[in-house]
Every structure is written in structure tokens, then in C-alpha cells.
Amino acid sequence: MLAAAGHVFATSGLQGATIEQIAREAGLTRQAVYELYGDKNALFAAVVEHAEEQAYAAIAAAGASDADLDLKSWARKNYANLFxxxxxxxxALPLFQEAERTGNFALSRLRKRLALVYTEASGQRWAEFGVEPGRADTALVTMYFAMVESLVRLNWNGDAPDRDALIDLLTEFTIGGVLRLYSQAPEVIARVR
Structure with missing residues (x-):
């Protein structure tokens, strides 16, 4: 039911989706949908909450695992996991964007929750390079997700570049960029820290 409703909300939006569409997609009657969730707004909230928890479980687990990976390998693995x-x-992404548009800040909450996981997991790895990002880590994690979201949604006017090439680009950009900032313009990170 939630998957069917999520698909309808992701493709039609909250305003455009109907209980009839959702019931048909789920193989249920309209009455069954009303009995389970009451109304479309309650169903939308349940779908968004389910998607947020599903995303958190999948993404946080990968972010917190593999303590033996070095910073670059860990970052690459996590970019790949997001893709x-x-x-x-x-x-999921269109659903989160629709939720944000309608005032349910699920994507913002998800980023904030994941930032805690990623900040903890990356802290020791950055320390090996002498980098102590402090609060800048939260900004970096936010940028990390935004870059992936943007690349996933980007219209490439033809075939998208190879997935691994994009992951390598993001990994090198992130790690190289922060290390360059820290060594050549440490005041930038210090002002955010």
C-alpha cells in the first residue's frame, strides 16, 4: 500500500494524486484506503514517514560501517550507496521533494539525521589528514547530499555519464576540495567551524 501510494504521490504530487489512483495502484478499493488511512493527507504523511525511515536505515547503515576504510574509500563507498x-x-527523491514543497520537511530531517552519522564516521578519517572540520562537517554533509541529488536529477541531453565516473568525480572533488581548503585557505573552514 505504501509503495503504491508513494509512486502515485511521487509522479502526481499531493494535489494531483487521488485516492482512486492510489487504490488502483495498490489493488485495493477506495474504501479500503480510507479505512486504513482516513484521508489523502494522512496517507501522504505515512508514506513520507515510511520513505524517510527506509532511506535513513539504508544510508546510515552504510555510512556507519566499514571502520577500516580510509577516507577516500569510505567517501566513495557512500557516494555509491546514495546512487x-x-x-x-x-x-524516494521526488516524494521527498514533494513533501518539502508541501511543508513536510522530511528531506531536511533526513539530511540532519544522516549528518550526525556521517560526521561521526568521517571525523576520525579527517583527523588522519590533520583536518578538524567542526561544524563545517555539517555543511559538508549537506553539500554531499545536494551534489548527489543534483546529479541524479540532471538532464544530460542524452545518456548520462557512467555512474562510476560521477562517483569518482564527487569523491575527488569532496576530498581534494576540503584538503585544499584546509591547507591553502584554512580561514574558510574556520569561519564555518
């Missing part, structure tokens, strides 16, 4: 999550759950 995989979006590929495996194509309705």
Missing part, C-alpha cells in the same frame, strides 16, 4: 539507493527507490 544505489536512488536507483533502487526511484520514487
Amino acid at each position: 544505489d539507493f536512488v536507483a533502487e527507490h526511484p520514487d
